Amino acid sequence: MDKNEKTFEDSMRELEKLSSELEKGDLGLEKSIEIYERSIKIIDECRGFLEKCEKRVEKLVRTEDGVEKEDYEV
Numbered sequence: 001m002d003k004n005e006k007t008f009e010d011s012m013r014e015l016e017k018l019s020s021e022l023e024k025g026d027l028g029l030e031k032s033i034e035i036y037e038r039s040i041k042i043i044d045e046c047r048g049f050l051e052k053c054e055k056r057v058e059k060l061v062r063t064e065d066g067v068e069k070e071d072y073e074v
Helices: 008-024 029-056
Strands: 058-063 066-071
Touching: 008 029
Parallel strands: none
Antiparallel strands: 058 066
């Protein structure tokens, strides 16, 4: 992963920050909508991160000869 590339954790922190701003309730309507729109984009990014991780997960299967790795099926 590139040093400048945002991580899942970075996205979650940003989402939490935006959520706190909205919860204060002291923003105007336009600013609230901007924050809401940004939040939706971050949620989509997080879903993308999770889908990539899910595809990388391997399932271990016990066989007579030991343990085999099997790709996780989405």
